[in-house]
Amino acid sequence: MSPQPSSFPGQKNPPLKAALLYSSQHGKTRKVVAQVVKQLWIAPDVFDVANGVDHTTLAACDLLLFFTPTYGDEELHEDMENFLANFNVNLSTRCFVICELGNYYGYDFAFGAMPILRRRLLELNGTELCTPLSLDSLPKLNWAHLTRWIDHVNQALHERF
Numbered sequence: 001m002s003p004q005p006s007s008f009p010g011q012k013n014p015p016l017k018a019a020l021l022y023s024s025q026h027g028k029t030r031k032v033v034a035q036v037v038k039q040l041w042i043a044p045d046v047f048d049v050a051n052g053v054d055h056t057t058l059a060a061c062d063l064l065l066f067f068t069p070t071y072g073d074e075e076l077h078e079d080m081e082n083f084l085a086n087f088n089v090n091l092s093t094r095c096f097v098i099c100e101l102g103n104y105y106g107y108d109f110a111f112g113a114m115p116i117l118r119r120r121l122l123e124l125n126g127t128e129l130c131t132p133l134s135l136d137s138l139p140k141l142n143w144a145h146l147t148r149w150i151d152h153v154n155q156a157l158h159e160r161f
């Protein structure tokens with residue numbers, strides 16, 4: 001099923017600088033990021049962490065958005081893991097948002113890597129902008145869930161910025 005457009009109105013020009021960081025082994029996270037960029041109220045700079053990211057650029061951002069698949073057993077994808085191992089920016093005046101992809105069908109609880117990322121961003125004194133998303137992506141991507149969550153992120157952005 002193809003994604004439905006977000007209902008959030010408005011222009012992509014709030015006064016904030018944002019970066020979206022992702023990793024993807026088989027392409028689903030990349031597809032999700034493409035959809036998010038279309039529906040998001042803001043226009044973040046987008047980085048695949050596998051290609052390296054200049055941390056000075058990130059330090060200048062008000063908002064960091066993270067998108068990562070889960071691999072292994074509740075582990076981050078290795079590109080995101082490598083990025084995080086070297087990420088040491090003080091986030092005390094910055095917000096973050098997290099979306100993890102995984103296989104949650106049949107589970108009563110999230111079974112993903114998001115807590116690892118979240119713990120590190122909180123350690124760096126970041127503020128979580130809104131509820132993170134555990135997006136079911138195997139065998140099918142839950143586009144409707146993604147669209148509802150992007151609305152939620154847009155609302156939180158609108159309230160904060």
Ligand SMILES: Cc1cc2nc3c(=O)[nH]c(=O)nc-3n(C[C@H](O)[C@H](O)[C@H](O)COP(=O)(O)O)c2cc1C
Nearest residue numbers: 024025026027028029069070072073074102103137
């Ligand atoms: C080898 C392998 C291990 C996985 N391990 C987990 C897991 O522990 N927990 C989970 O929720 N999803 C797991 N998944 C599902 C992936 O997170 C999911 O397929 C995701 O959409 C992959 O994103 P990508 O296409 O961007 O790489 C695993 C998938 C594979 C292929």
